[in-house]
Amino acid sequence: MKQANAALGIVETQYATVTEKLELESGEKLGPVTLAYETYGTLNHDRSNAVLICHALSGDAHVAGYHAGEHKPGWWHDLVGPGRAFDTHKYFIICSNVLGGCRGSTGPGSINPATSEPYGLRFPLITIGDMVKAQQLLIQYLGIGRLRAVVGGSMGGMQALQWLHSASGRVESAILIATAAKHSPQQIAFNEVGRQAIMADHHWQDGNYYGERRPLKGLAVARMVGHITYMSEVSMLEKFGRQQKDDKDPFKFRADFEVEGYLQHRGDSFVKRFDANSYLYITKAMDFFDLTAERPLQEVFRGIGAKLLVIGFRSDWLYPIWQLQEIVRACKIAGVNATYCEIDSTYGHDAFLVEIEQEAHLITHFLKRVSSGYTAGDVYEI
Amino acid sequence: MKQANAALGIVETQYATVTEKLELESGEKLGPVTLAYETYGTLNHDRSNAVLICHALSGDAHVAGYHAGEHKPGWWHDLVGPGRAFDTHKYFIICSNVLGGCRGSTGPGSINPATSEPYGLRFPLITIGDMVKAQQLLIQYLGIGRLRAVVGGSMGGMQALQWLHSASGRVESAILIATAAKHSPQQIAFNEVGRQAIMADHHWQDGNYYGERRPLKGLAVARMVGHITYMSEVSMLEKFGRQQKDDKDPFKFRADFEVEGYLQHRGDSFVKRFDANSYLYITKAMDFFDLTAERPLQEVFRGIGAKLLVIGFRSDWLYPIWQLQEIVRACKIAGVNATYCEIDSTYGHDAFLVEIEQEAHLITHFLKRVSSGYTAGDVYEI
DSSP states (O other), rough: HHHHHHHHHHOOOEEEEOOOEEOOOSSOOSSSSEEEEEEEEEETTOOOOEEEOOOTTTSSSSSSBBBTTTTSOOTTGGGEEETTTTETTTTTEEEEETOOOOSSOOOSSSSEETTTTOOOOOOOOOOOOHHHHHHHHHHHTOOOBBBBBEEEETTTHHHHOOOOOOHHBBSSEEEEEEESSSSOHHHHHHHHHHHHHHHHHHTTTGGOTTTSSOOOOHHHHHHHHHHHHSSSHHHHHHTTTTTTTTOOOTTTTTTTHHHOOOHHHHHHHHHHTTOHHHHHHHHHHHOOOBSSSSSSSSHHTOOOOOOEEEEEETTTTTSSSHHHHOOOOOHHHHTEEEEEEEEOOOSGHHHHHHHHHHHHHHHHHHHHHHHHHHHOOOOEEE | HHHHHHHBOOOOEEEEEEEOOOEOOSSSSEOEEEEEEEESSSSOOOSOOOEEEEEETTOSSSOOOBBOSSSSSTTTTTGEEEEESEETTOEEEEOOOOOOOSSSSTTTSSEEETTTTTOGOOOOOOOOOHHHHHHHHHHTTTTSSBEEEEEEEEEEHHHHHHHHHGGGGBBSSSEESSSBBOOOHHHHHHHHHHHHHHHTTTTTTGGOTTTOOOOHHHHHHHHHHHHHHHHHHHHHHHTTTTBOOOOOOOOTTTOOBBHHHHHHHHHHHHTTOOOHHHHHHHHHHHHHHHSSEEEEOHHTTTTTOOOEEEEEETOOSSSOOHHHHHHHHHHHTTTOOEEEEEOOSSSGHHHHHHOHHHHHHHHHHHHHHHHOOOOOHHHHEE
């Protein structure tokens, strides 16, 4: 695997800009819109081997390989490359930073052409539907009519679901991991606490902090809340227990326990690469996402020709398996070909980034069957 | 019940001050120490009918009855009064605000006699052991040698456990509800996020905010995180679903969903009655509490004559039932008389404040058996 790994080597983020304005679900118009994206592998002659990977809340277009001068590979590095599940010998892999993001795509930190200043809160509210609309423009720009697969975990899975909803004819298959057709009030509540932590930060200044001090503390708290929900009670027990830290900081409310130090570290490193306003916009888009808003899920799925692979993790309490089972049940009622797999991981929601070997196995075989034109929908457990 | 309710009527908080310094577990000395407390019912002739109720993180001494001019009764009002589970015809009920608190007892907002200014972070770190040590002085001050029962939910249960540890000879029985012998890393993590939210608030000023603007936003965020953990996924679904709010606030990141409005309301009302520094000190005391620090739990319990009633709630994921089962298992090994009851509530951790009828039934019978000198330890489910 290490050998294959090296083969992917240095990758570069590219940028596509649509100058005409994008009409958003809200009716507002936004433009120009730039999407940052990366590709791996080669588009085949009949342009039929493209796979779109959609990232989660804090992810970006850099899904695999290394950026020049960096030692950390992309966020799903072990799944993408020659001989890997998303085999770059077979597939043309695309990943783009979402609309509203802060990693190269147009978002609240981008320059508003109307004012020549960063948008801040003048940026319009965006939806998962808008993110997918922008992705469709990118796919078109790349000359691709139909995707072999659209794939995503967590918010990435919402985008994949949205593709099935708004452009199912352009999608041959979808892989949905640790995701939901709509947020429960508990999921909304955790996002809301993150937003409140950001907006409570003195430096947030109603979102007008660009060029000034940024609301780093609030954003770090938001990220800390997130990390608790990404882990499971068991994985925390195994990783930290009640282990106390060695350092002798005399401050009374220092990180005494390893788990406190871990959260603080995760918060502090996150703020270096993420924009607080993007956090607000993207989490709101997640909370408003509701595939059942107009009609029951089985009606949304009815008539879809795409084949689905749905993966859930038993210890994931942020996106609990009942939410994935609901999707699969609706598929079954609608006669959609869906394979459901429940993985017995202890890693909680993080499992979708961690349980690479199990995911690789499932994804490899699913894509092989999709590519050969045959899949038998099935339910199994690991 | 309403009739009996009226009978308790107006109650008043009282104050007891120990002028000699209290030696804390850390070795530091603190004094003078004042405890705010309330009592209900009458101490009998042989001073044998006293029951101490210990409050949770955000509670106070006002457990039942009404303060003059107020319409909201105490926090466990329906359990305390004539004919109720804590029957004021039979028992002399005591509840005191914890050391480190902000509701009349000495805490970080109290005046430091050395400086004539509020302590702020000069207040020493306190432990659950210190809280109980102060309670023991109060009990002594009231002329009571032995408690009929010590009772508490959540952090109140930790105090009851601590009584069993450090003064088991002074306790005839204990009622432990939705609590733990030590915090798991997940429990520590949630508390740490609350602390970080407070300390991230610009107005916190290293704890020196008394007389200035207080860190209300940070404290509200801490409380919001808390409230998510107090409810269950199911109780949130039942209470809020994805119900959206009616008001048309044009602000983009307003509370769109009912659950967001609820959390904001809870946060905002909490900051009116609670001190941010107390939140820091008390949560640290909870996180450091570890009854197993010196020896296994069964060894801690060995030889204890007190009878125990242990109550857990199945949907409580903040203090999951395995933590209560661990306590009961240790009791059984140590030969301690313990009755365990698991209540099938959907209210999550809040159940200990909500499932009054079920608790009343269990507590009434347990106290009756304790008072008659007979209890048969047992395990049952509701």
